[in-house]
Amino acid sequence: MRDVLSPFLAWKNLFREPVSIADPLNREAAPRYRGFHKNDVSKCIGCGTCETICQNGAIDMVPVAGFEPKDGDSGLRPRIDYGRCCWCALCVDVCTTGSLTMSNAYKWIDADPDAFRFVPGVDAKSWDEAEDGYRRADGHHLTIRERVPMQELAPEVRVGGFDEIVAGYDVALAKLEADRCVSCGLCIAACPTHMSIPQYIEAVRDGDYRRGVRLLYETNPFSNTCGRVCTHVCETACALRNEGDPIAIRWLKRHIMDQVSQDEVREIIGAPAPATGRKIAIVGAGPAGLTAAFDLAKAGHAVTVFEAAEKPGGMLRYGIPEYRLPYDMLDRDIDAITSLGVEIRSDCRVGRDVAMAELHEGHDAVVLAIGLHVGRSLRMPGSEHPQVRKAVDLLRSIGEGMSFDVPRTAVVIGGGNVAMDIARSLARLQKLTHGEVKVTVTTRKEPGHIVADPEEVRECGEEGVVIAYARGPQRLVIEEDGRLTGLLTWRIVPKIDDKGRSATICDEGDAVVHPADMVVEATGQAADVGLLGEALTEELAWNRDRLAVDADGRTSLPWLWAVGDCINGPDVVHAVADGHRTAAAIERAFAETSIERTRPDARR
Amino acid sequence: MRTLLARLKERFALGPITEQRPDLAFVTVERETLRPLLRHLRDAEGFTHLVLLTAVDWIEEGLFQLTWLVHDRRRARDIGLRVMVARDAPVMDAVHDLWPTAATYQRELKEMFGIDFPGSPRIDEEFILEGWVDIPPYRRDFDTLKFSEETFEHRAGRGTTDPATHMREHLGIQGGSK
Amino acid sequence: MRDEDMNERRIGVRDELRKRIVKGPDGIEFEVDPISDYYCDARPEVRPGAYAGIVESLFNWARSESLWILGFGTGCGAIEMRPLMTPRFDAYRYGIQWRPTPRQANLFVVSGYLSVKTLKRVIRSYEQMQNPKYVVGLGSCTINGGMYWDSYNTIKKLDQYLPVDVYIAGCMPRPEALLAGFEELKRIIRAGKAEGANLYAENFDWYKANQKRVIHDWDMPDYNW
Secondary structure (H helix, E strand, O other), X not given: OHHHXXXXXXXXXXXXOOOOOOOHHHOOOOOOOOOOEEEOOOOOOOXXXXXXXXXXXXEEEEEOOOOOOEOOEOOEEEEEEOOOOOOOOHHHHHOOOOOEEEOXXXXXXXXXXXXXXXXXXXXXXXXXXXOOOOOOOOOOOOOOXXXXXXXXXXXXXXXXXXXXXXXXXXXXXHHHHHHOOOOOOHHHHHOOOOOOHHHHHHHHHHOOHHHHHHHHHHHOOOHHHHHHHOOOOHHXXXXXXXXXOOOOHHHHHHHHHHHOOHHHHHXXXXXXXXXXXXXXEEEOOOHHHXXXXXHHHHOXXXXXXXXXXXXXXXXXXXXXXXXXXXXXXXXXXXXXXXXXXXEEEOOOOEOOOEOHHHHHHHOOXXXXXXXXXXXXXXXXXXXXXXXXXXXXXXXXHHHHOOOOOOOOOEEEEOOOHHHHHHHHHHHHHHHHHOOOOOEEEEOOOOOOOOOOOHHHXXXXXXXXXXXXXXXXXXXEXXXXXXXEEXXXXXXXXXXXXXXXXXXXXXXXXXXXXEEOOEEEEOOOEEOOHHHHOHHHHHHOOEEOOXXXXXXXXXXXXXXXXXXXXXXXOOOHHHHHHHHHHHXXXXXXXXXXXXXXXXXXXXXX | OHHHHHHXXXXXXXXXXXXXXXXXXXXXXXXXHHHXXXXXXXXOOOOOEEEEEEEEEXXXXXXXXXXXXXXXXXXXXXXXXXXXXXXXXXXXXXXXXXXXXXXXXXXXXXXXXXXXXXXXXXXXXXXXXXXXXXXXXXXXXOOHHHHHHHHOOOOOOOOOOOHHHHHHHHHOOOOOOO | OHHHHHHHHXXXXXXXXXXXXEEOOOOOEEEEOHHHHOOOOXXXXXXXXXXXXXXXXXXXXXXXXXXXXXXXXXXXHHXXXXXXXXXXXXXXXXXXXXXXXXXXXXXXXXXXXOEHXXXXXXHHHHHHOOOOOEEEEEOHHHXXXXXXXXXXXXXXXXXXXXXOOEEEOOOOOOHHHHHHHHHHHHHHHHOOOOOHHHHHHHOHHHHHHHHHHHOOOOOOXXXXX
């Protein structure tokens, strides 16, 4: 009976809703479906991390019209091969900028197998504007965002002396930090001297420190120094800064140098090329001059460096306080350079002990690397007072170990790193002499806009130095008995002028006198070009108060070159880069001319 | 597991022992010990099931590591026996007479690693691969990407650029190592 | 030429494919060469449209509305055809169905990666299908190797070995994408552009050379159906 009836019972299903999807051809995927790729090409920096992580070899980095390489952007963009992709979304998860995402589009049909390849965001696709799709979940990161913390002296300990603050990584920590690097290489272009950064980080990862030192010395003979005080523009180009902290490139460099003994360093540098018979004089034993000396000596030229101060190093020794760059570390760098046979004549001031003309006579080329050793003054009323000092002079005195009356209260004018250096040096001296820190830094800038490195500002505060923001110095307060008692400042008020430009005005109503026994001006430096002599000064071409040089550092006189801070402003690593560039240019110039034509004394 | 291992130690020469979990241990033994030990485990200790027989290529040491994993159903525990065989003369004793399933594993290992098990049924016949022409593909000195590129045609038109090199070329960067 | 070729290659051929003497039930012995006796090995021919204009269009429409897929899943993508076969997506309403034998099918969906071993079976199945016949490449693997791009044992470009009418991107493509792909194939068929079988016949030697380059134990006729 059931068998007879059951076909009719099936009719009861007639009005049930069918399980079939009514229109499968127009069905949207889930909101977080991993569909076809999108890329915000203006946000993408072309680091190629997506390419590296792709297990299927589906991603190529290709040049794209309209995106030129610049700092922190390689100008490349990922091209994805849908003949390889498996939509695992690792590329999206690892993307350092978060520019690479996925839409929830999933239909791509073509008769041409070569069509399934495109640059997302550049080749227009129908899903470019899709809102839904997969993107990395908030807070989800495949890279390690925090940098390995650096051991530092506590503020109350470090202010009591000139001991180095930063301890440096040990091997295990350095490996952890090196492991964060994605080896994109964007930093190489940003570094003024184009160090092989991913390669030496890899050497740290592998624990091969000799390879690391070899790589460092290819581009930078001041690696002990730069490992401590470099302005590390590389770290601002680091792809990981988009994720969190950039890689501690500077500290990893220092770590490599810390692991290898000085004897080994000398051995790795090796011997210079056979002597060429060329002679070069370099004026100034700072980073720029000594880098040029290193390169030229390596090529087999006889290099003599003339240094006015007692010891070589220039601003590294007489400008940077010991707590940032211990003198023995600087000595290691200089020792490596002199190991190539570079002769440094200290205490020999050109213009006093030896004349420029003599240098010209006896050498194939002369390089001026005289730096910026003269402090600029604001020339406000009262700045001739003997207790108004310039930061460079004071730092030099500290570097030379000369004693002076440490003021009980001091005011530093300026918001740059030099101001921080002198303020923190004075704080240490005050602590040692008087037991308490009373240093105020006045800067025209608002908080957050100060020129000095943020870490310098932070450490300054930790050490008890007060920073007075937005204060414009007006005049010095001098008592009738001639005693300096303070500095008068007015508040700086930001203002937009009639033409819409931003400008500042001083608010006379908000005047403050900062008490001071000593006022230090850290308001810029100039080069001491007096050594050139009048005739040479006349003969040379100038660009305002700086020597005019071409891209290679050559002045208007073919035998005279100028490098470093005196040309490009103060910065160690720029000085190193400058030294390299000029050394290479001198090499090229030598290759073009015979030895007889360059040196006056050989001509005779 | 401890007592079992102690018992085994009395009867057999056991090498290094790894106790992975309370119910899983690995024992390295010499080639001669393997068959008697397996037979003992199967007949006297209740390890009646051969879970798998597999190999690892320790190319740096010049060794293949063979692992027989046997399971004691009643006490829910496993023991893995390891034998290291020389890579340049990879021969091992067959155990298909103890567990017939071993014959399949042994054929697979012969094909994928080139480890011979003399006497194993159909050991010289093709197993999964047909018309294989190169060295056994699971050996670590077999470069699968290279083989794939030489054997199969890949779609043309691909090609990538290294960001660092690209920036060097376009910004005219001279210094540094390439 | 074929015989020498085969003799040379027969080294390593399985026993059941070797030439041998068989004794019949009547006691007479005769020689059997399985490879040439069991299959027709005539070369494929190009078959242009048999009718003119509107009739051929009508035929094409009819062909497009009856895509009969060979039930042969070559790789993991075959799993996406299960929901199509069943009521959830119910591909039958689009004139698509699955057949158990190549003789009844006109559409081969190469569903993902193809190992060399499977390629051999795919070629034989494809050749046994009736004209006109179509091939759909499903997923990354058929386009450029997909995630098996560095595998020692899978082909990378399907169009080297078989004429492909349409590719569907995805890994794997969703059932909806497959349906859209089939709709696209229908459009191509209706336009009279799905000439895979003729393409195969025209470039037969090229396809065979490519196939034999990767299939080292070629123990079958060059063409069989």
